Amino acid sequence: xxxxxxxxxxxxxxxxxxxxxxxxxxxxxxxxxxxxxxxxxxxxxxxxxxxxxxxxxxxxxxxxxxxxxxxxxxxxxxxxxxxxxxxxxxxxxxxxxxxxxxxxxxxxxxxxxxxxxxxxxxxxxxxxxxxxxxxxxxxxxxxxxxxxxxxxxxxxxxxxxxxxxxxxxxxxxxxxxxxxxxxxxxxxxxxxxxxxxxxxxxxxxxxxxxxxxxxxxxxxxxxxxxxxxxxxxxxxxxxxxxxxxxxxxxxxxxxxxxxxxxxxxxxxxxxxxxxxxxxxxxxxxxxxxxxxxxxxxxxxxxxxxxxxxxxxxxxxxxxxxxxxxxxxxxxxxxxxxxxxxxxxxxxxxxxxxxxxxxxxxxxxxxxxxxx
Amino acid sequence: xxxxxxxxxxxxxxxxxxxxxxxxxxxxxxxxxxxxxxxxxxxxxxxxxxxxxxxxxxxxxxxxxxxxxxxxxxxxxxxxxxxxxxxxxxxxxxxxxxxxxxxxxxxxxxxxxxxxxxxxxxxxxxxxxxxxxxxxxxxxxxxxxxxxxxxxxxxxxxxxxxxxxxxxxxxxxxxxxxxxxxxxxxxxxxxxxxxxxxxxxxxxxxxxxxxxxxxxxxxxxxxxxxxxxxxxxxxxxxxxxxxxxxxxxxxxxxxxxxxxxxxxxxxxxxxxxxxxxxxxxxxxxxxxxxxxxxxxxxxxxxxxxxxxxxxxxxxxxxxxxxxxxxx
Numbered sequence: 208x209x210x211x212x213x214x215x216x217x218x219x220x221x222x223x224x225x226x227x228x229x230x231x232x233x234x235x236x237x238x239x240x241x242x243x244x245x246x247x248x249x250x251x252x253x254x255x256x257x258x259x260x261x262x263x264x265x266x267x268x269x270x271x272x273x274x275x276x277x278x279x280x281x282x283x284x285x286x287x288x289x290x291x292x293x294x295x296x297x298x299x300x301x302x303x304x305x306x307x308x309x310x311x312x313x314x315x316x317x318x319x320x321x322x323x324x325x326x327x328x329x330x331x332x333x334x335x336x337x338x339x340x341x342x343x344x345x346x347x348x349x350x351x352x353x354x355x356x357x358x359x360x361x362x363x364x365x366x367x368x369x370x371x372x373x374x375x376x377x378x379x380x381x382x383x384x385x386x387x388x389x390x391x392x393x394x395x396x397x398x399x400x401x402x403x404x405x406x407x408x409x410x411x412x413x414x415x416x417x418x419x420x421x422x423x424x425x426x427x428x429x430x431x432x433x434x435x436x437x438x439x440x441x442x443x444x445x446x447x448x449x450x451x452x453x454x455x456x457x458x459x460x461x462x463x464x465x466x467x468x469x470x471x472x473x474x475x476x477x478x479x480x481x482x483x484x485x486x487x488x489x490x491x492x493x494x495x496x497x498x499x500x501x502x503x504x505x506x507x508x509x510x511x512x513x514x515x516x517x518x519x520x521x522x523x524x525x526x527x528x529x530x531x532x533x534x535x536x537x538x539x540x541x542x543x544x545x546x547x548x549x550x551x552x553x554x555x556x557x558x559x560x561x562x563x564x565x566x567x568x569x570x571x572x573x574x575x576x577x578x
Numbered sequence: 579x580x581x582x583x584x585x586x587x588x589x590x591x592x593x594x595x596x597x598x599x600x601x602x603x604x605x606x607x608x609x610x611x612x613x614x615x616x617x618x619x620x621x622x623x624x625x626x627x628x629x630x631x632x633x634x635x636x637x638x639x640x641x642x643x644x645x646x647x648x649x650x651x652x653x654x655x656x657x658x659x660x661x662x663x664x665x666x667x668x669x670x671x672x673x674x675x676x677x678x679x680x681x682x683x684x685x686x687x688x689x690x691x692x693x694x695x696x697x698x699x700x701x702x703x704x705x706x707x708x709x710x711x712x713x714x715x716x717x718x719x720x721x722x723x724x725x726x727x728x729x730x731x732x733x734x735x736x737x738x739x740x741x742x743x744x745x746x747x748x749x750x751x752x753x754x755x756x757x758x759x760x761x762x763x764x765x766x767x768x769x770x771x772x773x774x775x776x777x778x779x780x781x782x783x784x785x786x787x788x789x790x791x792x793x794x795x796x797x798x799x800x801x802x803x804x805x806x807x808x809x810x811x812x813x814x815x816x817x818x819x820x821x822x823x824x825x826x827x828x829x830x831x832x833x834x835x836x837x838x839x840x841x842x843x844x845x846x847x848x849x850x851x852x853x854x855x856x857x858x859x860x861x862x863x864x865x866x867x868x869x870x871x872x873x874x875x876x877x878x879x880x881x882x883x884x885x886x887x888x889x890x891x892x893x894x895x896x897x898x899x900x901x902x903x904x905x
Binding site: 209210212213214216217220221224225410411412414415416417418419420421577578 | 625628629630631632650653654656658660661662663664665666668669673677678680681682683709725
């Protein structure tokens, strides 16, 4: 095993002298965390809604007042009055406004006579997020028009739903953090275990090892363990910085830190084993660079790191089932967002460990002791 | 027992045969050179002997161990300097030696002594803690030489150790190798396409071309084995038909050939043949455009055994570079 430690020592000495590698492996996940977290995490505000009042009656005035109240308080949308419905629709099509709320000429009369009064919301439906937000806000506003003024019963006779949230509010940036930690580990695995490994092979560095009495297992285990150590460092640093940026409550509780460390180690081992399995027969330095984007997409997005897996089509859920990211992200979510114990992440740890053993065994079998 | 015994060694890559049934022995303590152009099969041969690739057929022993069945024992017996620079650029000279000493399982107290001795032997003691990337090409080669000896091997393989080095660095590497060999009783197998390197370093030279061993002997005997002690290279203006036959008839001439309008004349007596040649040219009205007289070199030996000049073979480049191929 002394030879395995020689490989580890060599890799770590090189790593210590490559600060660029450390920075690169951390910068991408942090930037992604901050940008995606803040981009998707907030509510949509200040949409532009044109109001075409063709009625001018009392009920129409009430709608305009309610719309003005939303614009002044919730700020979901800003109102822009239009006298000409044609001009409003032209602006909608040209993208200057996001929707047109039309109050038809006989609206107030219909309200008074109780004859199915209706207003229309015409939307630019090329953006689903905007459409959904606008429909929800205007729908609530119109719903408020129909609410009775007061209820007299002390006990409601209608069934109601009380929603109880088990955990404090989780902003989207916190939701993203588990995926970013896994991504930082993967970045180090990809650069240290993939790109540099193949570059060394292409430069002939491995030829130097192969003429020594080192065994296949010692060589692969040496590369795996050194890659794991480097990836653990990357994951630990990102988890610390990311927890502070995302505002994870009580991020440095010792027991949670210990559990997180265990998950980081197991995740790093799984990903580095997978990388060596993928790269064991590769000699062309272009290959790891070429597959980097594909691997990143195939592993990160199906894992549930950015969107719940329940919304995926069946083929993507199938990828998610075997994807080691899925189990790592789940484990990190449990620890970071719910502060659970090992019982909640037992299966994740088991899967990642079994995955590591299988990948490393296959990599060792496929590794050639000759050129 | 020979340090290296090679019997009918063959290596095929698909339809291409890189090494075609080579047989030779290397005695203990000698410097043995494989001389040939790029693509001749030298590197394939050395990679088989150092267990980096498996032979297709034939057998070879290194330090008494079979390369196919006792590869681990072979690896413990040998030091190898591959053609490419394989030191870690980011690590210091000392760290490179340390890692390899550990890979060879050299005990701590022995490796400390050995590393100090080797750094001294390759004159890099004052550079020991500098990163290899800060060293010149010649110094990096010296690092590799020290690295290959860090476990005190019996046999040392060097694959084109001075390729890419400037003339001064090349001479420095030769002197270093001679000194280290004498101090450590090493057997050295070296591949090269530099004739002067083979001439100055090697006790025996095997000329390799197109995967075949064309000749094998000491440099002196190889030179003596071909016709003539001197070679005249002459070009003429207005040489008439049958001029080559006239040249062959000059005194002491053993052979004459013509290629690209340059006549190569092998002679036992350069000065006398030169005098006669000038007189014959004058009498025939032929102008001598250029004339050189030189002692027989290994290039002449190479021409004799392969039918082409080594420098021409080098310019042709590797006919088949299969070094990238995997088994």
